[in-house]
Amino acid sequence: MNSSIRTRYFWPAAVLLALALLAVGLVTVKSTAAQSATAVINTGALNVRSGPGTQFSIVDTVYQGQVVTMIARTTDNSWVFVRTPNVIDGWVNASYIIPSVPINTLPIIGAVTPTPTPPPTNTPAPGDTPIPVNPIYVTAVVNTGALNVRSGPAPTYTVLTAVYQGDILVMLGRNGDGSWIYISTPSNVVGWVNAKYVIPSYPIANLPIIGPVAPTPAPGTATPIPPTPPPTAVPSSAVVTTGSLNVRSGPGLSYSRVDGVDYGQYVTLMGRNLDTTWIKVGTPNGKQGWVNGKYIATTIDMNTLPVLTQTGTGIVVTGVLNVRSGPGPSYAALTSAPYGANMT
Template identity: 25%
Template sequence: MIDKLMQKMTIIIISFILVIPVIHVYAQENDVTVDVGSLKVRSGPGLTYNVIGSVEQNDKLTVIGKENDWLQINYGDKNGWVASWYTKSKAIEFTNKQIVSKANKLNVRKEASLSSAVIGQLQEGDQFIALKSEGEWIEIAFNDQKGWVHSEYVSIVEQTKEEREPEITTQGDMFVVSVDILNVRAKPDLSSKQIGQVEKNQAFEILEKNHNWVQIKLKNGKKGWVYSFYGNFTEQPKSAVKSATSNETIKILYNGTNLRSESTTSSEVVARADAGEAFTVIEKVNDWYKIELANKTTAFVASWVVSTNDTNPITSEKPKESRKKGTLDGLTLVIDAGHGGNDRGTTGALGTDEKDITLLTAELLSTKLKAAGANVIMTRESDVYVDLRKRVSISHQNAADAFISLHYDAIENNSVRGLTTYYMYDYQKELATYVHKELNDMVSLKDRGTQPGNYLILRENKQNAILIELGYLSNANEERQVTTEKYREQATHGIYNGIIKYFDSQLEK
């Protein structure tokens, strides 16, 4: 009898042990919310996989895996994949927490994405204040700025009393929120009851200070406490938030322009406006205008899709100038040298920084295009960081006839090599085809063809835009070839020929 009882106990214990890994896996799941009207669910992590269904805006999805920018989710009785850039995850604030790097050369990025610019690196054991987490990313206070690290490579620990940031010494009678959403609490303590929330760029009079907390007065009259690290102190509202003059208006440049609930491209679209519509500006928030709509509600519109009463309107319809075949007279071309500044891009097997050779290539291409009569605009002319959305803005504001982004590729498999030209939309495909053919004819790299590529500078670009990967720096032999003056001369001549032939073909239409 005792033996049978022991056998049963042993089976129960073994079963419990076997269940533990399953519980652990599910503990690692996190939810995201669909951020577009309808999002396709695919059988694999990429646009080439079959569509197996769709999910709707605000649907909550349980993430069970990730590959690059794709999320694996539970979808009915099976699993599917969705594009992460069409979802959003809930941010979790930290107080008195810090991260400890578990790896050497851990990249700190400008945004919570593997494709975002690298603004620095951590070494194993480095410690920095943890601000908040979003999905698999953690925002940290990094060298007088904010950056993101992947949670897989750090540990989160409590700060000791000595490590915590010093008591508030900044002078100013106004507190301006610097994060998207900040909780307001009844007492200056993280465990205290939440009584409300405030949003980015809102300014409040400071009633009292208590160590690293400030007391503010909300619009409903309630008083509450916010953690001071998530804002800035000033005598007046932060300069990024500018009050509009009584006669300041903006005019929409493009049909179907999104008007959003907040000053970010990931926020909800509350309305759309067409070219020529004018709105009164309430205030300027960084690169966005807060405007008043006809129904007296408010919305935000990006500054790069409008003109103000201080500038001449820019339209995509430019006066047609007579142009002969073989020339680029009257055309505006934007040449985008990938990466720059803190964003080195990829580093080759032999130590080449991508940002350096993209600029050399762009300068050479620019010279050839100008000689053919084009008005050439460079997104950067030196080793400086330029935000991706700013690059797109340059394309829009100059009504570019073509936007050419130059890059050099890399992948973990160092045997991969070749040349690829990417486009996003059908109206970009023809330019990609012409340029890639002529480029491929001029250089001796493996032809990887033209492909759809979901890059921000293509996805957000209303102009005719392509992105060219001019070879793999991760392949040592190819790195030696593509970093030579001879290769840059051949490659830029091929791109030049492709642009000429593309615009010549347009004269015949």
């Protein structure tokens, strides 16, 4: 009798205990998964903003290789709400991170509390009409140590140059199956890269097909002529390829800052200095100024831009160089510059 009673109450209790342990296990698994939602920054410098868009203010900056904790996302997965190593919460563009879990598994944050800071209103001076900028470029980040840029869409074509992990490329087109992308490098070399080794900010399938492409050459044959860039490229524009770029009143670091442009923004090309180290541009705010040519990408040779100033830069390559009052050794020495000094 007692054995029957014990058996009768033992099994329900055992079932309840098993269900309780299973629930605890599921909560633990869910908690562990939530804690593992991290991402690695895959660009040189990435702004963390107060809201999901470039119009929101910058609250922090993270750099390539740093790890952030993913908390939530926008409905279209284009922006992710993260916590930075500085324990600052904000939004980052999802195109420039490598997530540890699919972004679409994160919870969606609906209404955004921060209010975007409206851009300043610039009243142009009489006769100064702001220059429109056409945002036509889409970019990709190199996701391997070193990547060859070739003259055609296959490994049998000639290597033109190489790009490296973290470099930002301007995507111009693709081959028929999207396995190779026609790009412009930060040094303005155009060519083809294998699509497997880049992280695009725009669907490769939506790029224009460049062709027809000449058949793959046999070893030892002449190098094919690179295909013509697509007609969508507007030669008067360039894209910013660094986190934040100062726009100055003249072609050099000694000039005052008149504006700033961020990564991915577009500027209008207006001219250059004598050695093409500085480029005069029009900004999205309607201002004009000079930027360092190393930090913008365009599909044209910037050496073809008009020279707007006769100043250039150079480096002293001798022990000591005299600076004289006139163009010849007979003139008085005003000062001297040591080896390696930068000269304007």
